[in-house]
Amino acid sequence: MEKFFQKNTKSNFKQLIQKHSYYFKAMHISEGILSPAVLIGGAAFAAAGVAIGLKNLEQKEIPTVGILSAAFFVASLIHVPAGPVSAHLILNGLVGLILGWKAFPAILVGLALQALLFQFGGMTTLGVNTLNMALPAVICYHIFKNGLKAGMGKHTVIICAFATGFFSVLLSGIMVGLSLYLTGEAFLPAAKLVVAAHLPVMFIEGILTTTCILFLKKVRPEILEGDHVS
Amino acid sequence: MFRKNPHNAVVLGLKYNIFCLIFTMLWLLFLPVSVSAHNVTVFAWVDGDTIHTRSKFSGGKRVKNAPILVYDFKDVLLLEGKTDEKGMFSFKIPQKTALKIVLKASMGHLAVWKLRAEELGEAESKTAVQPTGIKAPLAIDSGSTGIQKNVDVFESTKISLERREIEEIIDASLDKKLQPITQMLADAMNQEPGFTDIMGGIGYILGIVGIALYFANRKKT
DSSP states (O other), X not given: OHHHHHHHHHHHHHHHHHHHTHHHHOSOOOTTSSOXXXXXHHHHHHHHHHXXXXXXXXXXXHHHXXXXXXXXXXXXXXXXXXXTEEEEOOOHHHHHHHHGGGHXXXXXXXXXXXXXXXXXXXXXXXXXXXXXXHHHHHHHHHHHGGGGSXXXXXXXXXXXXXXXXXXXHHHHHHHHHHHHHHXXXXXHHHHHHHHHHTHHHHHHHHHHHHHHHHHHHHHOHHHHTTSSOO | OTTTOHHHHHXXXXXXXXXXXXXXXXXXXXXXXXXXXXXXXXXXXXXXXXXXEEEEETTSOXXXXXXXXXXXXXXXXXXXXXXXXXXXXXXXXXXXXXXXXXXXXXXXXXXXXXXXXXXXXHHHHHHHHHHHHHHHHHHHTTOHHHXXXXXXXXXXXXXXXXXXXXXXXXXXXXXXXXXXXXXXXXXXXXXXXXXXXXXXXXXXXXXXXXXXXXXXXXXXX
């Protein structure tokens, strides 16, 4: 019996950690944490982003968007051991760098399926989560896209790709902290927690994004030229 | 290639489109099959010195006249039996080690249920302990006069049980009984995303791509 109680408290403790690690286990904010105002606001902004993305979408880009959406969907399963909590890959930088505003629909689809199939995040927080992950991607895209154009030196490409992977995760962490802050949590501790938990992820994402971009530059440079991306 | 020959691009797009649609349809075809395939399950629990097993198909239909094989943890066959009309099969505990109960339903269906050694061990020790413990609460629960009488009866053996103590005993035995179930529930809750989920998600995305291409293509033509 003693053993059982020990086990029980242990598992309770584990559940407690799991329950309260919602904002630093992943970028996905779970249901029932944010206030309705934040949820609705996030959904509205996300809807606007998705609309912009879909407006720019051309037929021949649809497969690219789908493939990157699938990559985003699967990336969340790759856990990165980061101290006490395990974070996972997000890949929003890569998605943003290739798709621009179309990252919004791609990430929305990926997040919806993650919520439905993996129970990451939730349906009510879909808008906020989409905004938190897609907006940094779009911002980084607009900052760093010129570094990837043809004629740029290899070093510039590497630096820009790495920075995109790194900063989109960092900005996402800050935005998650901001969402929690708007609900009433102290901003700095929340944001610090998220960002600290994702530090290793940022570096890994930076390296991954660089590798992918260098590969794409060799194999399909037209994808990065931005001639079919707004 | 796309820019030089727009016609070629349309044809290519169409081919891709058709491929995606076919893929989506195949996916939709396969998905229900894998779900509704007659999954069999066997569930075993310990009651005193016997083990009961109940076998079901996924739809809730009982598995009748199917052989059940009981192995120990070293995969040595201990005993064999057949499910009855209700899908039930019961047997005495052959040994107090971990047991593996295998149901072999028709058409190559197989289900396994593992009983841990502690489940069997606890059941055994409980049957030995229970008589003294359980008689008292059963009699006492009937009322305050009952308590008085029983206290008299037990006075000779110097056992007096207060209501609180009885509750503690019941709680303890309930905890023991429920432990495997709570663990099972916990295991079921904490499942990591499986292969089906991942492939399902990718399939959904491909399906969405297919549908999007379909509509984009229709707008053009």
